[in-house]
Amino acid sequence: MDFSGQVVVADLEAGVGTLTRLGDAGVDKVLIIVEPTPKSVEVGSRAAAIVADKSLGEVVVVASRVQSDDDLAMIRKAFPDHQVVPVPDDPAIVAADRDGQAPLDTAPDAPAVQALTALAGDLLATA
Amino acid sequence: MRVAFVGKGGAGKSAISGTFARLLARRGHPVLAIDSDPLPGMAYSLGLPHDDAPLPDEAIEDRPDDEEGPRYRLRAGLSPVEAVERYAATAPDGVRFLQFGKVRTDPRALFRSQFAFRQIIRELPVDRWDLVGDLPGGTRQPFTGWGGYADTFLIVVEPMAKSLLSARRLARLASSGDRPVRVVAVANKVTEAVDAEHISRRTGLEVVAAVPLDPVFAAAERAGKAPLDAAPDSAGVQAVSSLVDRLEKEHPRMKVTP
Structure with missing residues (x-):
């Protein structure tokens, strides 16, 4: 389909299953939503690795449910090479x-x- | 007892199932925790360091071309019980923990292990371990054979519109299989007294536990620790303990070790 001039926003299934099955159709940005828990950061890191591996698009990390500077620091530390956008709890x-x-x-x-x-x-x- | 926790992503399945497994083990039950999520989760809640390792190649063989059956299988001579004893990690409280490995970039790397993992669970004798499963969020895995070991599905539901909708779908899918299973709800992140009743009314499911929204329980998750270690006296752990009490009473066939 031709989406020129339009904005397409896709909400993928939780986890990385959909990412691993995506073909080479790239997107402008891949927003990885991460909460300040080790579990979520670990899953987000894997998603970022898959996006890089498949050259799907530029990663922006959305740090969700951030309650403190420590929360944000933990996520920034895990994604040193990516833009991290905080969204407060x-x-x-x-x-x-x-x-x-x-x-x-x-x-x-x-x-x-x-x-x-x-x-x-x-x-x-x-x- | 063979239970599987299902629900929408983020509903709290891992935290509740990991705590449930350990509390059950503390009461003398032999517990095998089953993690079929290709991403890390349940290990944290059990208090284990997460580990990507699949079942090793030495445990698995290719099916010969002239035989029927799945492409890969447990090596001849290796029984499912031996495979668990040899390859399942041992978590605190003696819970054994079985996974097929965690995906990094290419899920095909886990195919062999997945076949063996499913065979182990399918063929385990029913009286050897109580099974506590943590299935990935959503509907794909639970009802495409991955939850086939469970006689009870516990749908973890938050008192939120999206979570309720998911729970209704999961309940329909769980009940539509070709074998009888019990499907009940565990209300999670409950903040108001009416939440559990609301969940029951909206899903048509019996609510067997109401786990409160508990900052101490949540803080354990943030710290990457098992709630049972980081917050043993929290209201969340107490609620899961009550759930263990209830299911223990309802499963007279469950084996109790001396």
Whole structure:
């Protein structure tokens, strides 16, 4: 399909299964969502390695549910060669999820939503 | 007892199943923890260092061309029980831990090990170990044969719209197989008294445990430690302990070692 002039956002299945099966169709950016736990960082590192191995696109690491500077430092340390974008742990996101609502509708000014709005702007400017 | 924990990614399967396995072992049960996720997870929650190693080549042989059956199988003369005793890691509290290995870049590297892993689980005698499985998030693995060992599926559900939707689908899939299985819910990250009832109503499942949203339990995850080691007195561990009590009572066939 021709997607020129359009933005395609794909939400892949958890884990790296889909990544390992993707062909060589590259994308502009691959956003790897990582939480500040060793388990999540380990999985994210493997995803980044697969993306690099298959030359799928430029990796941006989204550090999600960040509660402290230590949380962010832990993720930055694991991804020294990648841009890391922090998204704070935010009760507004949890509340929206509980209600089955889009956080952008229920809490557009919440810190996490603001961080994602800024990220979207950056991606549009650079992709 | 043969249970498998399933649910949406991030629902808390590994933390709950790892804690469950160790608590069961502490009560004298021989426990084999089964991790069929190609990514690291359950080992952390058991208190084991994570290890990518697949079952070794020495344990596996190719099927001869003139025979029927899967492409690879356990080496002739190696029984499933011997394979577990030889190749499963030993976690704290004596839990044995079996995995087929973890993927780095090419999942084909694990094919041989996967065949042998599935054979081991399929052919294990039912009275040797209680099985506690942690299946990867989503629906693909649990109901394409990987969860075939389980007589009870525990669907880990968060009180969130997406998680409830996933749980309903998992429950339908679990109940649609050709053998009877019990399907129940474990409510996780519960913050309000009505959450468990809400989950039961929305999924149609019996809720057999309600694990509270517990900062101490969550902190253990952040530190990469087993909740049972880092937060043994936490409300989360207490709730999993109650779940063990309940299932222990409900599984009269379960073997208890002297």
